[in-house]
Amino acid sequence: MCGILGIVLSDQRKNVAPELLEGAMFLQHRGQDAAGIVTCGSRGRFYQCKGNGMARDVFTQTRMSSLMGNMGLTHLRYPTAGSSAGSEAQPFYVNSPYGITLSHNGNLVNSIELRRLLDEVVHRHINTDSDSELLINIFAAELDKFNKSRVNNHDVFAALTATMTTIRGAYACVAMLAGYGIIGFRDPNGIRPLLFGERVNKDGSKDYMLASESVVLKAHGFTTFRDVKPGEAVIIPKDCSGVHKPEFMQVVEPKIFAPDIFEYVYFARPDSVLDGVSVYRSRIEMGIKLANKISKIKDLDIDVVISVPDTARTSAFQTAVSLNIPYREGFVKNRYVGRTFIMPDQAERRSSVRRKLNAMESEFAGRNVLLVDDSIVRGTTSKEIVAMAREAGAKKVYFASCAPPIRFNHIYGIDLADTKALVGFQRDEDEIARVIGADKVIYQDLEDLIDCCKSDTLKEFEVGVFTGDYITGVEDNYLQELEKIRAQNQRLKDRRDRGFSIDTCIDASDMVDIKAEVDISIYNRGDYE
Numbered sequence: 001m002c003g004i005l006g007i008v009l010s011d012q013r014k015n016v017a018p019e020l021l022e023g024a025m026f027l028q029h030r031g032q033d034a035a036g037i038v039t040c041g042s043r044g045r046f047y048q049c050k051g052n053g054m055a056r057d058v059f060t061q062t063r064m065s066s067l068m069g070n071m072g073l074t075h076l077r078y079p080t081a082g083s084s085a086g087s088e089a090q091p092f093y094v095n096s097p098y099g100i101t102l103s104h105n106g107n108l109v110n111s112i113e114l115r116r117l118l119d120e121v122v123h124r125h126i127n128t129d130s131d132s133e134l135l136i137n138i139f140a141a142e143l144d145k146f147n148k149s150r151v152n153n154h155d156v157f158a159a160l161t162a163t164m165t166t167i168r169g170a171y172a173c174v175a176m177l178a179g180y181g182i183i184g185f186r187d188p189n190g191i192r193p194l195l196f197g198e199r200v201n202k203d204g205s206k207d208y209m210l211a212s213e214s215v216v217l218k219a220h221g222f223t224t225f226r227d228v229k230p231g232e233a234v235i236i237p238k239d240c241s242g243v244h245k246p247e248f249m250q251v252v253e254p255k256i257f258a259p260d261i262f263e264y265v266y267f268a269r270p271d272s273v274l275d276g277v278s279v280y281r282s283r284i285e286m287g288i289k290l291a292n293k294i295s296k297i298k299d300l301d302i303d304v305v306i307s308v309p310d311t312a313r314t315s316a317f318q319t320a321v322s323l324n325i326p327y328r329e330g331f332v333k334n335r336y337v338g339r340t341f342i343m344p345d346q347a348e349r350r351s352s353v354r355r356k357l358n359a360m361e362s363e364f365a366g367r368n369v370l371l372v373d374d375s376i377v378r379g380t381t382s383k384e385i386v387a388m389a390r391e392a393g394a395k396k397v398y399f400a401s402c403a404p405p406i407r408f409n410h411i412y413g414i415d416l417a418d419t420k421a422l423v424g425f426q427r428d429e430d431e432i433a434r435v436i437g438a439d440k441v442i443y444q445d446l447e448d449l450i451d452c453c454k455s456d457t458l459k460e461f462e463v464g465v466f467t468g469d470y471i472t473g474v475e476d477n478y479l480q481e482l483e484k485i486r487a488q489n490q491r492l493k494d495r496r497d498r499g500f501s502i503d504t505c506i507d508a509s510d511m512v513d514i515k516a517e518v519d520i521s522i523y524n525r526g527d528y529e
Ligand SMILES: O=P(O)(O)OC[C@H]1O[C@H](OP(=O)(O)OP(=O)(O)O)[C@H](O)[C@@H]1O
Pocket: 266, 308, 309, 310, 311, 312, 338, 339, 340, 341, 342, 373, 374, 375, 376, 377, 378, 379, 380, 381, 382
């Protein structure tokens, strides 16, 4: 679950970089591992700034001031398939044909086949384990087939049709062709979100934006917006001030429309509206349904409902209201610690929970508390939280989750380690309660969760993380391959943590695939500072 953004300003004398940076701040919650911006200036020249870290660390003032041009892309990365190496930070770039950059949110599930195709048939070099690097190269190869010095919209749409027929999985993408324009496209199931919007300037000209969440569009004055449809693509020309307008095309047949339900549970900001459904309203509904289930359970004697900040707040408050039990903010969140779940390292995640949340004894001492969280994934947060509640004097600690038990990999954009790392893996609810130390665990039912997110036009969701049934299917050996890459990354990390330098990491018995800290491009990386 990464954040992606693309903007074209109608005034070609203006630089878009400041707005791309501001937009990044609105999408930071979708990825904290790496951030990147690429702009396109005169003579089709790309300007890039990317690296590991939060947007505010990567996008320093000096770096930003050298990003020229009226159109550009942003990416906030939360790694899925590859590793968190700097070389996998996005947007990705290929120089041929035409110069292409691409920001991808999602995950491809036929990457073994794509890698082979690019190697054996297309002869393009792939330098990382990132599925997004495969995606940009497949698109580049399709564009190349036209063998023209300049392509037109018709060619670009045709290349997208071919690309989207070849790749499988979840993808919402923004791409940029040097000197040409920005392209947005969304997978045929609409698993990952993407919105398109326009802003009317004082002189009547229009600027355009593509973004992962509606909150970015609204905040920047792109008040007329809509979701890109599953299987649809849009091209926004570099010069959109005059006769040239964005052009939409249904490039592949849509399949079952099934956005990832986890956007509503956890990923997205509550003030976003995705595919016509308000994330905030869906979380309120989750609170109502959860309360309904809890009220039917006998022998629960709850004195107070306490939320696990931050995401669960909306639902927890509503759970308390519906149960008619007092709601208290028993945990105070340190605003300087980011989201712990999307941190790449388990040890870091564990210690961050205590740095992030602090329990107030006055709200716990002598009480039976119902803690409400949006989801229980690895159990890292819940285990610490339950322990903290007890240390603060709680008598009984019940733990409720707005999502059902997570028992399977999330393959479309969350790095859920392997299934064995999930606390719900092969455990029933009593066992899970024992592992996290709670007196009882209560999970939302899947049908109820789906009801909370449904609308007249949106009936189905990608829910494979709860059922193991994935909407796109998965190629043979894909999950094993993923686990191999993850294990490899972990071994490399362990060696680094033990103080080995990169060149002493390799030994013949245990080959570790070293990840480059900086990207490979045809330009040498200059000193950014
Ligand atoms: O079972 P776990 O592996 O601990 O993961 C689940 C927790 O992680 C997330 O919180 P996070 O701190 O990432 O973000 P938030 O502040 O938005 O709730 C989520 O909201 C749960 O609280």
